[in-house]
Amino acid sequence: MTTHKSLPTDLIDSLLADYKKPEDLIGENGLLKQLTKALVERALQAEITEHLGHDKHETVTNPTGNARNGKSHKTLKGEFGELPIEIPRDREGSFEPRMISKHQTCWAGFDDKILSLYARGMTVREIQQHLTEMYGAEVSPTLISTVTDGVMDEVKQWQSRPLDSVYPVIYLDCIHAKVRDAGSVRAKAIYLAISINMEGHKEILGLWIAQTEGAKFWLSVVTELKNRGVQDILYRLH
Incomplete structure (x- = not known):
């Protein structure tokens, strides 16, 4: 993977205009929106699967013949600004979403958890x-198991998706998030690879979780980016 560092200073300044620390790229109006939307919608799909007793393309097995019936739309407000999400519906109108309740409009306090869920290195138990914790105590183990399966499918697809061969800019940075580990909450390092692609859009290429930040781990991050298709970087910020 080749890295060039010859971009004009004014272009770099423009690209980094809103960037002072890693949180600026995942906070209000940042990239956390992408992850939150995908994870919440996947969790809601798992919820309605558990409610109906069958997956989207499976045979209807519940006694009343209830099935999916399109989607409704809602806008959540959080630290990332406003986030439009799609909520699945059923024919009988008996589905009650749990992660996002029908009248809920605010979403806050889960930023660390969203990032951790997408980071490579999380165990199924974690x-x-x-x-x-996101659902609260009043949900069944069956629901948690079903949602975990759905979320893991989403996360694995995201973690292993092919990347572009060329990126004008890639940021390599690290933040620390609180993660429940062995019954206690610990601060762990979350490695970030965030890019500006050829269309000028910011994109999270990957997230990795580890006990601490270190040079050896950064080498494994760069190696994975290369294995997923990245061949050329015009400018790398670390």
Whole structure:
């Protein structure tokens, strides 16, 4: 993977105009929106699967013949600004979303958990613990298991998706988030690879979780980006 550092200073300044620390790229109007939307909508799809007793393309097995019936739309407000999401519906109108209730409009306090869920290195048990905390105590183990399966599918697809061969700019940075580990909450390092692609849009290429920040781990991050298709970087910020 080749890295060039010959971009004009004024172009770099323009690209980094809103960037002072990693949180600026994932906070209000930042990239956290992408992850939150995908994870919440995947969790809601898992919820309606658990409610109906069958997946989207499976045979209807519940006694009343209830099935999916399109989607409704809602806008959530959080630290990232406003986020439009799609909520699945059923024919009988009996589905009650749990992660996002029908009249809920605010979403706050889950930024660390969203980032952690997408970070490579989380165990199934850690994912289940995160989801349990997000849902609260009043949900069944069956629901948590179903949502975990759905979320893991979403996360694995996102983690392993092919990347572009060329990126004008890639940021390599690290933040620290609180993660429940072995029954206690610990601060862990979340490695970020964030890019500006050829269309000028910011994109999270990957997230990785580790106990601490270190040079050896950064080498493994760069190696994975190369294995997923990145061949050339015009400017790398670390």
